[in-house]
Amino acid sequence: MPELPEVEVVRRGLAQWAAGRVVAEAAVLHPRAVRRHLAGAEDFSRRLRGTRLGEPRRRGKYLWVPLRDVPGPDEGTALVAHLGMSGQFLVRPRESPAETHLRVKLLFDDDVDTDLRFVDQRTFGGLSVHDTLPGDPDGLPLPLAHIARDPIDPAFDDDAFHQALRRKRTTVKRALLDQSLISGVGNIYADEALWRSKLHYERPTATLTRPRTAELLGHIRDVMKDALAAGGTSFDSLYVNVNGESGYFDRSLDAYGQEDRPCRRCGTPIRRRPWMNRSSYFCPHCQRPPRPSHG
Numbered sequence: 208m209p210e211l212p213e214v215e216v217v218r219r220g221l222a223q224w225a226a227g228r229v230v231a232e233a234a235v236l237h238p239r240a241v242r243r244h245l246a247g248a249e250d251f252s253r254r255l256r257g258t259r260l261g262e263p264r265r266r267g268k269y270l271w272v273p274l275r276d277v278p279g280p281d282e283g284t285a286l287v288a289h290l291g292m293s294g295q296f297l298v299r300p301r302e303s304p305a306e307t308h309l310r311v312k313l314l315f316d317d318d319v320d321t322d323l324r325f326v327d328q329r330t331f332g333g334l335s336v337h338d339t340l341p342g343d344p345d346g347l348p349l350p351l352a353h354i355a356r357d358p359i360d361p362a363f364d365d366d367a368f369h370q371a372l373r374r375k376r377t378t379v380k381r382a383l384l385d386q387s388l389i390s391g392v393g394n395i396y397a398d399e400a401l402w403r404s405k406l407h408y409e410r411p412t413a414t415l416t417r418p419r420t421a422e423l424l425g426h427i428r429d430v431m432k433d434a435l436a437a438g439g440t441s442f443d444s445l446y447v448n449v450n451g452e453s454g455y456f457d458r459s460l461d462a463y464g465q466e467d468r469p470c471r472r473c474g475t476p477i478r479r480r481p482w483m484n485r486s487s488y489f490c491p492h493c494q495r496p497p498r499p500s501h502g
Contacts, residue, residue, distance in 0.1 A: 211357055211391030212434035214268050217296055221263040221272065224298040225323050230255045231316040240310035240327060243287075243350075244335035254336045255286065255313070264345060266354045267390025273346050274336070283339045285348045288325070294332030297324045357391035358427050369420040372412040379415065379423075380408035380487065392427060395463045396434065398488045400427040402462035407494045408487045414497070433459065462488040 233255040235241055235248040244251040254274075261273030271285040288294070297306070298321050301314070311325040311334055325334055337348040356363045371388050372379075382388055383397040392400070401408055403426040406419075415423070461471055465488055466479040475492040 211265075211267060211359070211393075211396070212431050214265055214270060214290065214391070215435055217290070218263045218265045218270055220298070221270070221296060221323075224321065225260050225272070225313075226262050227259065228319070229259050229316040230257065230313055232256060232314040234312045234314070235310075236305075236312065237310040237330065239330045240325060240333050241335060243289075243333045251334070251336060254284065258284075260286070265357075266345075266347065266351050267357050267386055268393070269351050269354060271346075271348050271351070273339070283341070283346075284336055285339050285346060287335050287337055287348045287350065289332050291327065291329065291332030293328040295326045297326055298322075299324055354386050355388055355390045358389060358424055359391075359431055363389075365421065365424055366417075368424070369415070369417055372415055372420060376411070376413050378408065379406055379410045379412055380482070382412050383427075391431070394485050394487075395460070396427065396430055398463040399430045399461060402488075402490060402494065403430060405493050407496045408482065408489060410497050462490070464488065 233252040235252060238248050241248050241251045258274040258276060261275065263270060263272045265271075268289070270288040270290075272288075274284045274286055288296070293308075301320055301322050305312075306324065306326045308326050308328040308330075309324055310327050310330065313323040315322065325332075327333075335350075337350055340347045340349055340352055368389060372382055375382055375385070375388065377385075380397050380401065383392045383400070384394070398408070400423065404419075404423045406423065462477060465477040467476050469475065470477055470490040470493060473490065473492050475490055477488055478491050479486050479488050
């Protein structure tokens, strides 16, 4: 599933190629792609038609695009997108053939010879139109109100995150994947940040000191910035940017997907363990498991 860096790459592409354009028509080609829009496909198309797309925004793994009537004021609505496992936004010439898994197509009322396509092979992602949170400076859509800020958001509160970790009394990787505590961190970047921090994924959050939390946040931010610079992580053709190009951060991964390869720090083979229907990758020497508690 795309994580924060991949979604941010897509957001930047939408900002370049779609922001400011007026929707002439929104064609829904597969109803499952708009299943989160509870009023149905016809209402989804109606609410988009004639609106101008604003500057795309992101909260964790979610994207949204503010909408406003033309030429009216901001109406307090937004197009919300979740990429799921295989969702892609593609900017394509209007006359180019439809992709095999094309689900939604936005046609624009301008002279630019491109349209915006939402392609989703597995149809786990989707689009919907929602009202935004009244008075929220970011224009946050109502369904995203429970999603925490992400660590590269300037408004992210490091101290509040540390206090929440201490109160949560869980393990560190579970906490990193809890979108109500910190958003945008998924399995790949959690493993990478924990490797850089020399923390085992089962380390209890109650044992993290303030300096240790600060160090972990620093590594999370560093790995995400490195991934952004590389265009994200692409293991297959299902994650691409709006031009259909893959990211290449997978070449720089230190832990995730590196089972049996030598740790770049100490040479010990990286191990993989089943974890919450996923896998955790770690160095058994650098990331020592926590001691069992007694009592």
